[in-house]
Amino acid sequence: MSDIKIRAKLKDGETEVKCLMSHPMETGLRKDSKTGELVPAHFIQEVVCKSKDQVVMTANWSGGISKNPYLAFKFKGGEVGDPIEITWTDNMGETQNAADKIT
């Protein structure tokens, strides 16, 4: 079970991919309200989006992206049934991967 939700829709020759990831996205600047200590930085640094093993887009992020990040992008040349693959890696070295098909 992966925590990345993907919707990929083909419309007028362009595929719009929308995805939601589940991640705390801590900047490292926020203080814990109970202990007053800084919460360590923990955020997604890189998201790689592939279609048919070709990289469509690479996103590099800081902690300035909201918690449970949303990302949408478009590309040309996709066809219904083509696979879409999203992989993220965070600053702790964790990584997650999900795949879906264009509809």
Added chain:
Amino acid sequence: MIDAKRRILLKGSLAAGTVGVAVGAGLLSPSLVLASWNEAAFHAKDLPTALTSLMGSDAAETSEAIKIKAPDIAENGAVVPVTVETDMAGVKSIAIVADQNQTPLIASFDLGESAVPFVSTRIKMAKTSNVVAVVQTGDKLYSNAKEVKVTIGGCGG
């Protein structure tokens, strides 16, 4: 003599221990995995420094061809939806910046050949400021900005 060496050794291992703990707690963010993640740019405290380390220059020309969709007033700075779109040709990358954030550079998107210059995401904003989108085409930089008023800041708290 032996005793003195023992002291030195102890000191040394203690120091190493402290560094280890600091790394473990994420105080020294270990740049462990990603070669492409531009640490200098993402840790830069102002926009020109961030742009220079990210794109090699901060000389961006203002262009109305870049469309930024963001709310005029964001009640919650922790979640500000931002969409950047342009009809320019040959866009290589798009960067999103909130210029009053502690580290202004929020995201950079490297577009592949088939990608359309369109990205949409949600960002955090510390306070009312401009959301700046920087678009790189070939060797030129273009930017546009839109002010977003923030009622409750989304960083720290």
